Amino acid sequence: MFIHDPAWSQIAADQWAKAAERGDIYVPRELHGDAAQAVILAVHNKRDSQAPLTLHIDCIIGDDTCVAIADILMDRTGPTSAHITHRALSAGLYLAVACDRRSAVPHAQFLFHGSPYKHGGPQDIADAAFFATQTNREEAFWLERAEDGASMEFGVEEALEYGIIHEVRERV
Numbered sequence: 001m002f003i004h005d006p007a008w009s010q011i012a013a014d015q016w017a018k019a020a021e022r023g024d025i026y027v028p029r030e031l032h033g034d035a036a037q038a039v040i041l042a043v044h045n046k047r048d049s050q051a052p053l054t055l056h057i058d059c060i061i062g063d064d065t066c067v068a069i070a071d072i073l074m075d076r077t078g079p080t081s082a083h084i085t086h087r088a089l090s091a092g093l094y095l096a097v098a099c100d101r102r103s104a105v106p107h108a109q110f111l112f113h114g115s116p117y118k119h120g121g122p123q124d125i126a127d128a129a130f131f132a133t134q135t136n137r138e139e140a141f142w143l144e145r146a147e148d149g150a151s152m153e154f155g156v157e158e159a160l161e162y163g164i165i166h167e168v169r170e171r172v
Contacts (some may be wrong), residue, residue, distance in 0.1 A: 020045075023140045024052045031062030031091050040065060043072045049077040050128040053096060054172055062091020070098035070130075083172045086167070092165070094127075097134040102165040103172065110154050110164060114146030136163030 016026060020042035028035040046053050053076065073080050073095070082088075082096040084104035089111035096102050111129070114124040128143035135142075141162075145152045157164045 010028060012021045016127070017042075023049075023051050024081050025053065025055050027055050027057045027059045027092060029058060029060050030135060031059050031066060031095075036065040036069075040069055041119075043069055043076075045166055046078070046132070047072055047076050052079045052081065055080070055082045055083055055099060056172070057088050057092045057096055058086040059092025059095070060087055060089045062094075066091035070094055073098040081172070087111075089166075094130075097131060097164060103167045104156055104159060104165045105170055106166075106168050108156050108159070108165075110159050111151055112145060112154075113151040134163075156160075 016038070019026060022140065023046065025039060025042050026038060043053070055073075079101070080099040081101040081103070081145075084092070084096060084102075085141040086105065086107075087109045088096045088104070088115060090110065093110055093112055114127070124143060124146035128139045128141075128146055131137070131142040132139035154162075156165070156168050160168070
């Protein structure tokens with residue numbers, strides 16, 4: 001039986017903050033609420049740094065804050081990289097694609113989908129344009145997948161083919 005211990009939570013938070021200060025940001029499984037705010041703050045604090053910044057991604061869900069985080073990553077002066085340690089689903093994929101260099105473990109999983117509210121609406125168009133600038137697939141490719149209402153799940157081979165990742169490796 002797991003008993004929530006605030007002391008352990010504080011230790012984990014302190015370790016996460018120390019890693020972020022070094023330039024290693026661990027994106028949580030669920031990117032919303034306090035976790036999303038912590039990632040925004042960590043990325044923002046490194047915005048003007050020339051030092052490399054690496055996102056370690058195993059994210060299955062997120063909210064609109066991923067767009068704000070991606071904007072900060074793309075405006076950053078120093079190099080950014082993403083390493084998918086297991087999954088880059090939805091918001092996790094969006095963050096990964098915002099980075100300059102991207103890698104994934106051999107068993108990584110990916111998920112792209114359109115807006116959950118209006119398929120083919122303004123957000124789908126914006127997302128398709130964003131993915132087109134960051135990958136080797138054109139806007140129509142991404143928009144078609146967003147508009148059909150289905151989630152597009154894929155593995156490492158397709159991620160390489162689409163330009164989502166640049167290489168496959170176990171560790172950064």
